[in-house]
Amino acid sequence: MLRNYLKIAFRNLTRHKGYSFINIGGLAVGMAVAMLIGLWMYDELSFNKNFQNYDRIVQVMQHITQNEKKETQGINPYLLGPEIRAHYGDDFTYVLQSSQSHKLLAHGDKRFIKSGRYFEPQVTDMLSLKMLEGTRAGLKEPYSILLSESVAKTYFGEESALDKTLRMDDKTDLKVTGVYADMPINSSFRDLGYLLSWDLYLIENQWIKELEDPWRPNFTETYAQLTEQADLKKVSAKIKDVKLNKVDASRKKLKPEVFLHPMSKWHLYAKFDNGINVGGRIEYVWLFGVIGVFVLLLACINFMNLSTARSEKRAREVGIRKAVGSVRSQLIVQFFSESLLVVAFAGALSILLMVLTLPFFNELADKSISVPWPNPVFWLSIVGFSLLTGLIAGSYPALYLSSFKPLTVLKGIFRVGRFATVPRKVLVVLQFTVSIALIIGTIMVFRQIQYAKDRPVGYERDGLITIFNNQETQDNFEAITNELESKNTVAGIAQASAPPTDVWSTSTGFSWRGKDPSLAVDLPNNSVSHDYGKTVGWQFAEGRDFSRAFPTDSSAIILNKAAAKFMGFGDKAVGEIIYDDGEPCRVIGVIEDMVVQSPYEPVRAAVYHLADGWSSIVVLKLNSDKGISTALAEVKSVFTKYSPTVPYEHHFVSDDYAQKFGDEERIGKLASFFAILAIFISCLGLFGLASFVAEQRTKEIGVRKVLGASVASLWRLLSKDFVLLVLIALLIAAPVAWYFLNGWLQKYTYRTELSWWIFAAAGAGALAITLLTVSFQAVKAALMNPVKSLRSE
Incomplete structure (x- = not known):
């Protein structure tokens, strides 16, 4: 019986090739989109699950309260880990201190800057590293190093790396005591190229042990693993005041509150608002999950609409089958078998489409997703997914077509009736409601990104580059400056404690005249050289820049406008005295606010002072009169001359700033990709109906x-119904899109507005696409010779 059903289904498909192509093509695209989104969601939801102790690994973080608002940060005092270990050790298997590291590692003539971490020795067990050479005990000696497989191959090729020597920063020899398998791409430690001993970190940074108040600065990260019996919420509550009990009276005002953030939430639930975890990327996971369901539903709607639209052509077949004894259940199985056959063809085509588009999709999503061909769960999911799609697509046609009365059909008086088209119209409206909503959402995402990009940043990004400082460039900075200026290569060169696009240091030790004793302070504190303002293009609202003509500028500071307002000085800050840990500093200038961190948030109050020692960053403004490539080549030549042992590398500040929009831009590109496919699927169905x-x-x-x-009047006649349906869809989509997009925009302090023209543009675009789709069939019908269409009369 089933074989007979499939044979009939196949004959129907081959007899009506155009409709079959639309059905199979639409379903294939919809299924491919759903599969791609499914792979993306799986990649996101499986983040960090490669670690055996995934459910018990946590990061120790803290909330600090500044003037009634909580801020959340992942860095802590270096004594926090030992303090928790000493007093709450029964709840933890490990409590480990860590710090990020970017080091020059050299072996022979192979010299590269690699990223890794300083960690306490037990990290190898906590992260359950798969050791390819050596053992997990490899970090017990301070001058040891563990390498990832890829880094080991970079230096030693296919030879064993064990017991070989790497030289770090041209001054410290490290013994390779182990090689571990590379971390997966969907892991928080994906860039863990090497591991260094925490003891070495303390040896290299002797200033740590000389700190007057070791509980004041936050500069290390703390990771831990709970015991199997420990309850995360209870342990988090236990350690809540561990830092509060150690800081002095001035820091107690910040109300530090220590808590545990589980690994299961690091990636998807990384966003905190006023001390409350409010989600993060999980919102995008569910958003694209919903989009995937809707895009697949659009494809299923095409199948339903075209099957029911052709009901009159199949009515006689149903009547004859019922007349010769077929019961309704048999007819339902017949029509379901047709839909499943269509889905089977579409499923095979969708897998091909998925494989072909996966590289493009990975580039859009910044992923390295691969199809898990050997995984039986993947194939079971595909089969189950296809069956479900077939049942959804075939449900309405099967129930509708099998309900025809044989007597009415065979007497030749069967008509579908004027209300029979209502379900089809409802489904078309649903299709275009989804499509228009996606178009509006895509426009708004890109509009919000552009709005933030157009925000005045308070300095000149064009031609501005940064280079990480090292001891050689620090020692030869004056010679480097003179040579670059003599060649007219740069318009400015300076040093700073951080790049213009980031904050690397804050201070709580500021006070000033009239400061409220209860006011909590934690301001970005930037050290810069004399020419920093000239190099980045500071815009002064008041006062002047640092100058070598004024020796007293060594104790001067410059505020941004946000700091002047925060301190209550308004537009008369110049001449005020600010105390930095008791040391008086005179304000000599106020600059326009520089957008340093998030372009979507208000600028933080910030302080700038002259550097009196080491600076981490060299900032250069390339001369616009020279070509970029020429200027960069000259900069590289000079830096390589004075720092031959360190690989040269520069970063454009404009690129660093652009990275701040990375997540939003990826989401926008993915949304536009899905919106285009949704419109394509909807128009495919519309073409078939037309x-x-x-x-x-x-x-x-x-x-x-x-x-x-x-011809024009006939075109209007055939097009007006479809145009009306799209207009109804626009009326439904507009308020729905407004509601969700308005909620999305509230996440951003600095945000654009929902303008009426966005909805009008989306509606006009949908109408234009609809008319283009329908017009081909409408004009073709209108141009047909009436003699041919009426000859049977």
Whole structure:
């Protein structure tokens, strides 16, 4: 029986090739989109799950309260880990201190700057590293190093790396005591190229042990693993005041509150608002999950609409089958078998489409997703997904077509009735409601990104580059400056404690005249050289820049406008005295606010002072009179001359700033990709319906042409119903999109507005696409010779 059903289904497909192509093509695209989104969601939801102790690994973080608002940060005092270990050790298997590291590692003539971490030795067990060489005990000696497999191959090729020596920063020899397998791409430690001993970190940074108040600065990260019996919420509550009990009275005002953030939430639930975890990327996971369901539903709607639209052509078949004894359940199985056959073809085509588009999709999403071909769960999911799609797509046609009464059909008086088209119209409206909402959402995402990009940043990004400082460039900075200026390569060169696009240091030790004793302070504190303002293009609202003509500038500071306002000085800050840990500093200038961190948030109050020692960053403004490539080549030549042992590398500040929009831009590109496919699927169905309507009204069109109807009037006749449906869809999509987009925009302090023209543009675009889709069939029908359409009369 099933074989017979499939044979009939196959004959119907081959007999009506156009409709079959639309059905199979639409379903294939919808299924491919759903599969891609499914792979993306799986990649996101499986983040960090490669670690055996995934459910018990946590990061120790803290909230600090500044003037009634909580801020959350992942760095802590270096004594926090030992303090927790000493007093709450029964709840933890490990409590480990860590710090990020970017080091020059050299072996022979192979010299590269690599990223890794300083960590306490037990990290190898906590992260369950897969050791390819050596053992997990490799970090017990301070001058040891563990390498990832890829880094080991970079230096030693296929040779064993064990017991070989790497030289770090041209001054410290490290013994390779182990090689571990590379971390997966979907891991928080994906860039863990090497591991260094925490003891080495303390040896290299002797200033740590000389700190007057070791509980004041936050500069290390703390990771831990809970015991199997420990309850995360209870342990988090236990350690809440561990830092509060150690800081002095001035820091107690910040109300530091220590808590545990589980690894399961690091990636998807990384966003905190006023001390409350409010989600993060999980919002995008569910958003694209919903989009995937809707795009697949659009494809299923095409199948439903085209199957029911052709109901009159299949009514006689249903009548004869019922007359010869077929019961309704058999007919339902028959029609479901047809839909499953269509889905089977579409499923095979969708897998091909998925494989072909996966590289493009990975580039859009910044992923390295691969299809898990050997995984039986993947194939079971594909089969189950296809069956579900077949059942959804075939449900309405099967129930509708099997309900025809044989007597009415075989007497030749069967008509579908004027209300029979209502479900089809509802489904078309649903299709375009989804499509228009996606278009509006895509426009708004890019509009918000552009709005933030157009925000005045308070300095000149064009031609501005940064280079990480090292001891050689620090020692030869004056010579480097003179040579670059003599060659007219740069318009400015300076040093700073951080790049213009980031904050690397804050201070709580500021006070000033009239400061409220209860006011909590934690301001970005930037050290810069004399020419920093000239190099980045500071814009002064008041006062002057640092100058070598004034020796007293060594104790001077410059505020941004946000700091002047925060301190209550308004537009008369110049001449005020600010105390930095008790040391008086005179304000000599106020600059326009520089957008340093998030371009979507208000600028933080910040302080700038002259550097009196080491600076981490060299900032250069390339001379616009020279070509960028020429200037960069000259900069590289000079830096390589004075720092031959360190690989040269520069970063454009404009690129660093652009990275701040990375997540939003990726989401926008993905949303536009899905919106285009949604429109394509909807138009595919619309094309099929338009061709069927034109075919159904062939004789009517012939009569109208004989009576003098023009091609334009016939085009209007066949198009107006579809245009009306799209207009109804716009009326539904607009308020729905407004509601969700308005909620999304509230996440951003600095945000654009929902303008009426966005909805109008989306509606006009949908109408234009609809008319283009329908017009082909409408004009084709209108141009048909009426003699041919009326000859059977």
